[in-house]
Amino acid sequence: MKRCITSKDFNRFLEDSLDPGSLARLQAHCRECRTCAGKLESWRKLKEKLSTATSIAIPDGFKEKVMYRITNERILPVRSVEVKQGLAVAIILTAILYGIFRPFxxxxxxxxxxxxxxxxxxxxxxxxxxxxxxxxxxxxxxxxxxxxxxxxxxxxxxxxxxxxxxxxxxxxxxxxxxxxx
Amino acid sequence: MQDYEIVRLCLQDRTEYFEKLVDRYQKLVYSLAWTYLKDPQLAEDASQEAFVKAYKHLASYNPEYKFSTWIARITTNTCTDLLRKRKDLCPIDDAFEVIDPEDTPEQQVIGRETKSRLEALINGLDPKYKQPLMLYHLSGMKYDEIAEYLDVPMSIVKNRIYRARKMLRQAMED
CATH class of the missing domain: 1.10.12 (Lyase 2-enoyl-coa Hydratase; Chain  A, domain 2)
Incomplete structure (x- = not known):
């Protein structure tokens, strides 16, 4: 009997990331090996249950509502990094100058x-x-x-x-x- | 069309392109809001608010990062603000509790038995396993997006999801 299927391969099967060749090998092996066939079945069940237990439906007209709301909004300008840096430098310089000329x-x-x-x-x-x-x-x-x-x-x-x-x-x-x- | 290209078009007053972003990320945003708020109406309000905030601050979006993780963060912050205002903040450990908001009464009866066990098992997982698992299966995020969102290496995300599934499978067999 060929080498049994690892949990990692079953995991890849669960997320449909096995390449066609590996998928064919997995299926062929599971036809011969009862243990792996049982494991494949339990992984398949988990896959089905995960997709149903975690399914969520978007409310009707959600996209339209968002698009309607943004018609009343405008994209805010971003304060550039240069402006922020300039402001920081100005504050520090002012503090230094004040420290030096404090007596006057x-x-x-x-x-x-x-x-x-x-x-x-x-x-x-x-x-x-x-x-x-x-x-x-x-x-x-x-x-x-x-x-x-x-x-x-x-x-x-x-x-x-x-x-x-x-x-x-x-x-x-x-x-x-x-x-x- | 890539996300950053859509953002660039929106910034050039082609607002209609924002619809594509809503289309792409509505599931992610809504499911994230749902996991935090556990109320369909609140989740919808928060999701809309998150998209509006994202639109208003599109100019500050950095294309070096994925749009999905950017909007996911906006959504999380929006939900946190909303919960803070309502003063019934859900602990982060409980945030990814599995509840289906859209079940009809029939579906609830049919699916309750098969789902409840898995739901209980998922909810019983350590949050460090539950969170990436839910982000993958519920929010439909990819490994790299989850890694960026949770600020952990992708290998850790993959490993945690793998271990979560393995634990679930073993628990279901018992």
Whole structure:
């Protein structure tokens, strides 16, 4: 009797990856060898059961629904690697320059921040007055917070700066939308 | 036509070519979503969402990788986000549980006995064997695609699927 069929060959049979010659040899051997014929049968059963147990049907009209949805979408531009690298280099350079010139830049930057804060305070004061709220109440509240929690000042400055940036962006975006519309 | 060629055409505003990609990968995407969500409606929603996300980010697709593994990752992330929002996250070990969503009542009665044993056996497999086995048989992924998706060498994928089948066959004979 010829050499029996290995599990790996049965496995290849299961996934239809046996070449025609090997398939013919396997079938011929299984006609002579009862053991291998039994194994082939069990592998065949497994193949059938695997294909039924794991079968899954795509919902009707799935492709059409996807295609309909993408008609309302547009492909987003990708930020190129060069832009990302440039941004990273700029951040690192800025950090290095700030580290070197910190003794000179420190007072200048804090002066700028202080002026910005003052300007914002004026805007806020006028805004609150305009809508009928007494600014002194809020100023006293803010003064108390700052007096008790001085460490919060940088956080407050950063938050204010972010709010201003967001505000400007909203105005710019609104203008862009109006222009395109 | 190769996937990257279709992507290139889509990027040139030939949106209709995206249909070919949907055609090719709908089974993979839906079956993956199904394994994670185990709910036909949720799986359909997540699959649609995955295709829409893929379309919107086509420009960032890197043709060095297979489209199948790229969209499979998008699908997995979409399902994870969806489950996180719903706060009933299915453990990854249970994600590849076998359940047929499309069985009619008759099929359920006829096939239940023959299928249930195999299903139980598959579900009883170690996830490292079950996952590649299900990706191969349920999602219809090829060995190299599974290897890229799972980030393991193809030889390991082949070996695990082979061992999974061998374990199933032995268990069925017992």
């Amino acid at each position: 830049l420190g007072p200048v930057l804090s002066g700028m921040a202080s002026n910005l804060l003052k300007s914002l305070s004026v805007v806020l004061y006028n805004f609150l007055s305009a809508i009928g709220i007494d600014p002194s109440v809020l100023i006293r509240l803010f003064g108390n917070i700052m007096a008790n929690f001085q460490k919060l000042l940088p956080l407050f400055m950063v938050t204010t700066a972010l709010m201003v940036i967001a505000f400007i962006l909203l105005i710019v975006k609104g203008r862009t939308v109006r222009q395109s519309g």
